Amino acid sequence: MATRRDFIKISALGIGSATLGAGAFNLLKGANLRAVPATTGAFARYPTYCEVCFWKCAGWSYVDEKGKLLKLEGHPDDPHCNGRLCPRGTGGVGMYYDEDRLTTPLIRVEENGEQSFRKASWDEALGLVADKMREIAGQYGPESIALFNHGSSGHYFTHLLKAFGSGNIVAPSYAQCRGPREAGWIATFGTSVGSPEPTDIRDTRCLVLIGSHIGENMHNNQVQEMSDAIDNGADIITVDPRYSTAASKSRYWLPIKPATDLALLLAWMHVIVYEELYDKDYVERYTYGFDQLKQHLRRMTPEWAYGITTIKPQDIRETARLMASAAPATIVHPGRHVTWYGDDTQRSRAIAILNALLGSWGRRGGFYFPESVKVPEFPSPEYPAPKWSWQDTLDGRYPLANLGVTNTVIEASIPGNDRDARVKGWLVTGTNLPLSIPEKAKLEEAMQALSLLVVTDTMPMEITGYADVVLPECTYLERYDELRTSPHREPYLALRMPAVQPTGDSKPAWWITKKLGEKLGLGDYFPFEEYTEVLDWQLKQVGSSLEEMQKIGVKQFPRKTPLYLKDGEPFAFRTGTGKIELYATSLEKYGFDPLPNYTAHPEPPENYYRLNYGRAPMHTFSRTANNPNLTDIMEENKLWVNPKVAKIWGLKNDQEVWLKNQDGIVTTFPIKVRITERIRWDSVYMVHGFGHSRKELTRSFGKGASDSEMITRPMTDPIMGGTGMRGNFVTFLFEKPEKAVES
């Protein structure tokens, strides 16, 4: 039987003593804990920051005297985690111990028509990649190589690709995640929300969650602060068609009809504007376009919204008044994964406007102004100017996209179309595209057409199955990485350093890109032998040093700017008008609604249900589905079905069903049913990230189903290109149809 014994055995020993700084003691198998004497022994702890999601909590990794990794604990001084990691962070040891990890470079070979991977040396693998990259660049220009990235490794690959001469750099964290929110916020406040969100939940009196399911979405200090807010008696209002965990902690749960949030937001504004509950001084001083807004909202009464959202007018009024009474210590949370229905920038705009009316932006208990430590880049030559970039793949669409849109770069890789195939090679790192990008068929078409696909990953995830060359990165626990400079209430730096040596032949991304760069003749861009030189140089520029950071892990710096707006202080917003644009001039310029409007979205056809999805607190997307510690807690996702629906279909708990969507696509694997009142009768719900189809993932292969597979019809946001993913409808199949879809 598999046990965690090997690496945990000593943790039971090390940890207590480690924290006490007293040393390890021996715990014999089966011995009475009482009888265990504390003896001294050597243990060590190393600073790190977590890479199990993108919140980047700083922590300590504990290692025993034999150099074995024991466990991870949060760093008490770090505001991202306050000494407590989330379950995924605690289970991060499993990222290192996963025996399915990639440990050697792989090159795709073909023998007798059979394709497979063969192990290769780094020298050979990188040599092949460099040759191919040069070949493509020679024919089509360096711009025709694109980078898909997410997470720490993206930093180095971005540097490499820019040095190579391409600016075609995209990440799923934009068009599949928070893009619409950033576009909406920029159009309103002139600045994006950023990560971590500068929501002052700790001190709020009213927290409004629109979909945002904090508590399942485990972004650490937000969860912690929501708990503090509950202790402080703050009111939580949750708008969610599903009874989320957050909804269960709320004073008001508004079980909205899916896809109708804009109507509710407009009705809230209506109440706040027409009952004159808004922050008059704030609105007058800082905003632009109030009169147009007021005029615009005239008919958008709670009664109007009731017909659309099914939320009772009285509840709309009460919650609006509650928000206003707590303002400015009210947060209407901007959410994070907001690519829902294609009008997401407009919904985010509505949320931004609502916050502006409440005067919560820049106010205590609302949104603070985050600050980060500005660490200079390590000196290296100027990047060559690319002739074209991802902006050109937009082909005139999505004018307000402020970061690369994955899908347009994917499209630009498909020959035919009416567009010219301009992208010929992809570098992919830290993103599992087949499970993260909707419209898998299109993605596959693009990948098939590529001349080169290089994937850097830690695990044999789906994406590696499409690669020509697979480069194994070591996990975050085995490497140095760039400093964490994320903004917060106070500026902080956090160091990640290795606690253990890389497993097998895996290497850190900084090393991979440096070696690849050298092979490409770009050695000048990597003027260091070890990444520690870069870190030490950078740290010295800001008055610290690598040596200091290795000891303390996290360092706080003094703020240079105020945390909140001062009363009546003049403030220049980085918008066209220098004000908070309730009326968005930037949108007007491009012919979009300058004030948000509600538009109706398609409803599920008969016998179909809207596919809703979200997070489970113990997993991160697809990346943890094989983690031994976390699969032990939750090994598959289930399909939430309302009891009424279950009755119609005769479904039983734990019965396996396949899903078929509106386009006739069927899930590769079945999913077990969970009958629960927590979901509406017009929707089904599942946790994203399961249904892995690579056998190399021994624990997660075939466990649960993939929501991504069902999302074949994204609703694209015309403003910034976000792929709305909640407009797909599924029905149940009790048997897998014969002509199975390719796995």
Add this chain to the structure above:
Amino acid sequence: MRYAMAIDTKKCVGCSDCVVACQIENNVPTGYCRDWVTETVYGSYPQLELELRSERCNHCDNAPCVRCCPTGASHIVEGGVVLVEASKCIGCGACIESCPYDARFSHPDGYVDKCTFCIHRVRKGLEPACVAACPTKCMYFGDLDDPSSDISKMLKNRKYKVLAPEAGTKPQVYYLI
């Protein structure tokens, strides 16, 4: 001294960090656990209530598992903490049968295992691993005999319940409601 735990169901989000942290701290074999999280949904859409509870051995004041143990392997130490001494345990399963909470299990090595209230940490002045990890800080551990302890204060100021009080075991894990 009477050690006890109080868990605030108003704050628990069911994230299961308490379970992951316990398994790692206590070297619980894969597929086993000393604590677990339950979810109870009351009502029907949209009139719903949800209770999330992190559960474990209740370190009962009136512990049937200790009484029924034929060898004395199940025993009580300071603070009323109920422990199993592996080298005395014959694996007869009587204690497992006797626990109304199914808090015990048969370790693959044969002896019976369960939550120890992390007494090895508590003796060093640390909190139990689950309590120390919990992101919502909804778990409180301490001495009920000490009126100034967090847990005493919580139980004084809040409504609470225990699980299956009718079983007569006098559980010492309290749920703040």
Add this chain to the structure above:
Amino acid sequence: MNEEIIISGRDIPHIDPHLNIWHWPIPSYLFLGGLAAGILFFASLYTILGKEKELPTAVKWASFVAPFALMLGLFFLFIDLKHQWYFWRLYLTLRIESPMSWGAWVLLAITPLSMIWAAGYLSELIPSWDWKLGILKRFEQWIQGHRKLLAWAMILLSVILGIYTGILLSAFNARPLWNTALLGPLFLVSGLSTGAATILWMSRNEAERKLFTRIDILLISIELFFIVHLFMGFLAGPAVQLESAALFLGGEFTLPFWGLVVLMGLALPALLELLELKGWKIPAALPAMLILLGGLAFRIIMVEAGEMTRYLY
């Protein structure tokens, strides 16, 4: 609708989805213990009453079954232990509150006693038997001279053993099905009845068979009475006991229990025995075997079903 689920942790082998820690060896052990207790009870009872001559099977022949039943039972107990090689820990302490503990001690005392008892009859029942060693012969003579004394010890221990096999389960409050004062007496009576059936089966003596047929019918009647009361108690009890009863009243144990235990294992043999008393020719093995199988099935079902019942919270 209330929905109760465990969202993480659990799914522990033998604990989830429901407890399944004791498998067939424990009920078999209880069955064999009850059987031995029954046999030894009757052997010592009729010795004390001075009926050795009239009831040779009860006192002499059947008592040879007991040591084997006890040893086999102990072996079953042993194989169900998960930490077997710490078995000896049982005998370093006596814990009065733990039936498991004093049961183990009673077994330790009664098993050799039952062997001694049977040994004392070896040369009487098998004329060709020769102890060979003089010391053994002298021991035999000592046994034969102290049968009454031994019988008093044995009747005491067999009653304790019988009660033990009954209350082992009912001592577990945590399992609502077992949590009833009737279970102990029921198991005790059932044990006596299996003992009586064994004697009946082995007996070639007309008067003895009549007596044990009567005893058996009485015991079965008491059992049936207890069973009815058991369920009446459950049905008047709290939700958890209603749920336990439901396992037998429409639930998955309905057929095995009412069919196998009550009909085949109690009612039918009782009927056959009544007919036999009325002068019908019925092979003694038939009702006896039914009773024995019924007794075993009863214990297996009670253990299995009991493990499935639990407190709700």
